[in-house]
Amino acid sequence: MNRRNDISLLPYNTFGIDAKCRSFAEYDSPEELGEILKAWQGKGKMLHIGGGSNLLFLGDYDGLILHSNIKGIKNTDDGLLRVGAAVVWDDFVAYTLENGWYGLENLSLIPGEVGASAVQNIGAYGAEAANFIEGVECMNLTTGERRTFTNAECHYGYRQSIFKTPEEKGKWAVLYVNYRLSRTFVPQLDYGGIRAQLERKGIALDTLTAEQLRQTIIELRQSKLPDPKVQGNAGSFFVNPVVSRQKYEALVKEYPNMPHYEVSAEEVKIPAGWMIEQCGWKGRSLGNAAVHDKQALVLVNKGGATGQDIVRLCETIQEAVRTKFGIQIHPEVNFI
Ligand SMILES: Cc1cc2nc3c(=O)[nH]c(=O)nc-3n(C[C@H](O)[C@H](O)[C@H](O)COP(=O)(O)OP(=O)(O)OC[C@H]3O[C@@H](n4cnc5c(N)ncnc54)[C@H](O)[C@@H]3O)c2cc1C
Numbered sequence: 001m002n003r004r005n006d007i008s009l010l011p012y013n014t015f016g017i018d019a020k021c022r023s024f025a026e027y028d029s030p031e032e033l034g035e036i037l038k039a040w041q042g043k044g045k046m047l048h049i050g051g052g053s054n055l056l057f058l059g060d061y062d063g064l065i066l067h068s069n070i071k072g073i074k075n076t077d078d079g080l081l082r083v084g085a086a087v088v089w090d091d092f093v094a095y096t097l098e099n100g101w102y103g104l105e106n107l108s109l110i111p112g113e114v115g116a117s118a119v120q121n122i123g124a125y126g127a128e129a130a131n132f133i134e135g136v137e138c139m140n141l142t143t144g145e146r147r148t149f150t151n152a153e154c155h156y157g158y159r160q161s162i163f164k165t166p167e168e169k170g171k172w173a174v175l176y177v178n179y180r181l182s183r184t185f186v187p188q189l190d191y192g193g194i195r196a197q198l199e200r201k202g203i204a205l206d207t208l209t210a211e212q213l214r215q216t217i218i219e220l221r222q223s224k225l226p227d228p229k230v231q232g233n234a235g236s237f238f239v240n241p242v243v244s245r246q247k248y249e250a251l252v253k254e255y256p257n258m259p260h261y262e263v264s265a266e267e268v269k270i271p272a273g274w275m276i277e278q279c280g281w282k283g284r285s286l287g288n289a290a291v292h293d294k295q296a297l298v299l300v301n302k303g304g305a306t307g308q309d310i311v312r313l314c315e316t317i318q319e320a321v322r323t324k325f326g327i328q329i330h331p332e333v334n335f336i
Helices: 030-040 089-098 114-120 194-200 210-224 245-254 272-278 307-325
Strands: 002-008 020-027 045-049 061-068 073-077 080-084 133-140 146-150 172-180 232-236 242-244 267-269 289-291 298-301
Touching: 020 030, 030 061, 030 133, 030 172, 045 172, 061 172, 089 114, 089 210, 114 133, 114 172, 146 172, 194 210, 242 245, 245 267, 272 307, 289 307, 298 307
Parallel strands: 020 061, 045 061
Antiparallel strands: 002 020, 073 080, 080 172, 133 146, 133 172, 232 298, 242 267, 289 298
């Protein structure tokens, strides 16, 4: 167990925000978490973090920050892997391929830890964690009760889960996630330029291996997204908004090149990054906060930005998009 008071959260968030917290505790087992929770009773608020790659600290955190140190991957029955919440997500993906378990290739290199993968329902290149999660083993942060949520009980949707709803948010610590994978490699290639990249690399589809697909995804991601170790960021900052078809049809008359994704007969999704770029914000800065020059959906810390600097840029962009397109865009990142 590792408990400290009044520490900087700089090593615990990829945005590189130098906020502090009143108390910090890292536990090695569910039993240790139980002890920490008992000792903290009545002392104030709590926040469970993972790798801090989807958090924006707006200021110091006057409460207890919890972090799991539960590691380990156990093959409990054929294809069911019980994974500690603190396992780094991409280490888990690499492990699955090394051991001949398939399904997670397209989710390679997403930052963060396995615990958060079940909270966030991480997704990329046409795949999402929810398709492989069988159960999520949790502890209630108030009562210490242990409960396993089945996949159905997690109510997964696009980057959504029961753990993000107003009723359940912040109530549970994820201890382990049970992933069900396959011994058969079925490549998913129809998203985000995967086929084109394989062609460029001269890899034939009939000999494609899971490891080659993983490396291709890694290259695609590295070419588009800033590395948080080099420039602080939290990945996609805004959610792509879903608008009515009527609204989309009115806009496309004015902007014939506007990209879109079909959602349903009534609704259409519009890439927020495209709108931000049209507003002239791609690559622009406001103080120490900036819009990434290759991907306008990503806000970056140029060095020394505070949470409030990032919020100022966020609000300025929201206002620009609202004025030009009449659409409200919302942050995907968790504001703390
Ligand atoms: C460069 C970059 C690229 C990214 N690309 C993608 C992408 O392609 N797809 C995608 O989906 N996301 C992406 N993200 C976002 C991020 O990687 C995911 O949201 C990831 O799941 C966050 O994991 P984390 O461990 O860092 O969680 P944190 O950011 O620490 O926490 C995220 C949320 O999960 C909760 N949480 C974390 N661990 C636990 C736990 N053990 N128990 C209970 N609650 C917990 C936190 O309270 C918080 O609400 C990207 C981020 C970056 C920086």
